[in-house]
Amino acid sequence: xxxxxxxxxxxxxxxxxxxxxxxxxxxxxxxxxxxxxxxxxxxxxxxxxxxxxxxxxxxxxxxxxxxxxxxxxxxxxxxxxxxxxxxxxxxxxxxxxxxxxxxxxxxxxxxxxxxxxxxxxxxxxxxxxxxxxxxxxxxxxxxxxxxxxxxxxxxxxxxxxxxxxxxxxxxxxxxxxxxxxxxxxxxxxxxxxxxxxxxxxxxxxxxxxxxxxxxxxxxxxxxxxxxxxxxxxxxx
Numbered sequence: 253x254x255x256x257x258x259x260x261x262x263x264x265x266x267x268x269x270x271x272x273x274x275x276x277x278x279x280x281x282x283x284x285x286x287x288x289x290x291x292x293x294x295x296x297x298x299x300x301x302x303x304x305x306x307x308x309x310x311x312x313x314x315x316x317x318x319x320x321x322x323x324x325x326x327x328x329x330x331x332x333x334x335x336x337x338x339x340x341x342x343x344x345x346x347x348x349x350x351x352x353x354x355x356x357x358x359x360x361x362x363x364x365x366x367x368x369x370x371x372x373x374x375x376x377x378x379x380x381x382x383x384x385x386x387x388x389x390x391x392x393x394x395x396x397x398x399x400x401x402x403x404x405x406x407x408x409x410x411x412x413x414x415x416x417x418x419x420x421x422x423x424x425x426x427x428x429x430x431x432x433x434x435x436x437x438x439x440x441x442x443x444x445x446x447x448x449x450x451x452x453x454x455x456x457x458x459x460x461x462x463x464x465x466x467x468x469x470x471x472x473x474x475x476x477x478x479x480x481x482x483x484x485x486x487x488x
Contacts, residue, residue: 255295264298264347264488278333279305279349282325285333286424297336297345303439303484305332305346306384308415309353310374311363311391318356319363319391327424328389334428335435338450338468342475347485352380354388363391365417371399375415379408385438385483386415387431393419396460398430404438406482425465433463436470439478445471 257277261267267276273291274280277298307328311319336346354362365371371393380386386408393399401413408414416434420427432450443461444451450470452463478484 255292255299257291257295260295260298260488280329280332281349281351282322282329285330286326287330287333289333293340294336294345297340298347298488300345300487301343301479301484302345302347303481304348304350304382304384305335305435306350306352306380306382306386306415307332308378308380308386308388309351310388311356311359312353313356319359320353320389324389324420327420327427330424331418331428331431334425335432338428338432338470339478342470342472342478344475344478344484347488348384350380350382350384352382354378365390365393365399365419367395368399371417372401372413374417375413376411379414385435387435388415388417389420390417391419392421393417397422397426397463398434400434400437402437402442403440403481404483423465429463429465429467433461433467436474436478439481439483441474441477444474450474 257271261271261276274284277294309320316322362374374388398418400416405414416438418430418434436451441451443454447453448466448469450467452461452467454461
């Protein structure tokens with residue numbers, strides 16, 4: 253049975269009247285991702301088991317003269333779309349995308365994260381006023397590509413890690429894999445079974461998972477874990 257854009261916009265996204273595919277269905281306020289993407293697939297995914305994604309720019313001015321550049325936002329948009337594609341393997345979608353930021357004047361030293369403790373401090377000090385999983389994008393992280401707790405809280409006012417933190421210093425594809433990886437931890441996943449899995453492998457047992465652009469697989473058990481997290485929502 254065909255699903256219409258207006259049906260999904262109304263029943264799943266709370267949008268009525270004139271509907272924009274890019275802005276309303278995909279949530280890409282700042283322009284499209286730099287890769288092909290399918291409206292039909294997103295309509296199908298948005299109606300199924302999903303969670304909402306909250307992208308947070310760490311160090312932003314409205315004219316993009318702050319730490320976050322327009323190129324960074326294009327990279328983040330790419331990362332969200334690739335995460336959608338990777339999670340589709342296990343029947344989990346991203347329904348809504350929210351955009352917010354830590355203002356440049358208030359960012360302090362958070363544009364470069366030194367360790368897991370500082371990443372946790374960032375998620376405690378800031379959160380977005382929405383029902384999405386907070387994903388903070390910083391310029392770099394000194395000892396890892398990202399940080400997140402495993403099975404994070406659904407109440408973002410809880411103390412401790414209440415979001416994921418991802419660096420922007422790598423390629424578009426690495427940023428995308430890091431995004432899927434860290435959100436995977438937040439949704440309950442541990443280290444993966446092998447290097448080709450989104451969750452990577454910790455071969456030297458140092459607590460930091462190793463991933464690459466080949467880390468693109470997810471298995472049914474991982475999908476079941478993520479779909480059961482309290483951040484996910486049922487069909488609409």
